[in-house]
Amino acid sequence: MSFLRRDGDDLILDCHLQPKASRDEFAGLHGERLKIRLSAPPVDGKANTMLQAFLAASFAVAKSQVQLESGLQSRQKRVRIKNPGSIPAELQALLPAPL
Template sequence: MSWYRWDGEDLILACHLQPKASKDEFAGLHGERLKIRLTAPPVEGKANAHLLAFLAGVFGVPKSQVSLESGESNRQKRVRIRRPRQLPALPGLAPRPDA
């Protein structure tokens, strides 16, 4: 399994989150997941909210188009990005097959 897959026009990411990092950034792969470092602490949903906002900015969509599908209280998360407008340079990330 890859760290991402397309579901129609939506992009599904399998992520490994590292909260309380020195800066927000993609940090390569962690096994079969995309490692994401975030400055937010892992308390009261702050890291999750920060993750969704970070991904919305990177993929050029409103925050309402990014949702957490699984992993609310875990470092391993699955995130859906509805109709991403831009794709960052990430290892192996390919455009939607029918685009």
């Protein structure tokens, strides 16, 4: 299983979130999930909002095209990215096979 997979035109991303980090970045793998560090605190949905904006910018889509499918109050999240414009090079390098 990969942390990133296709579902029609969409991508499903399984990630492990680290809130209150010093910067926003992809940080390799955490088990079978992609580790993402975000500077936002995990209160009042701030980390989820920042995750949505970070992924929208990374995949060249609007924020409305990034939907949190599971893990609203957990570090383990599943995100749907609708019709992504691109896949970041940092993630391509981590994939076992090209998407």
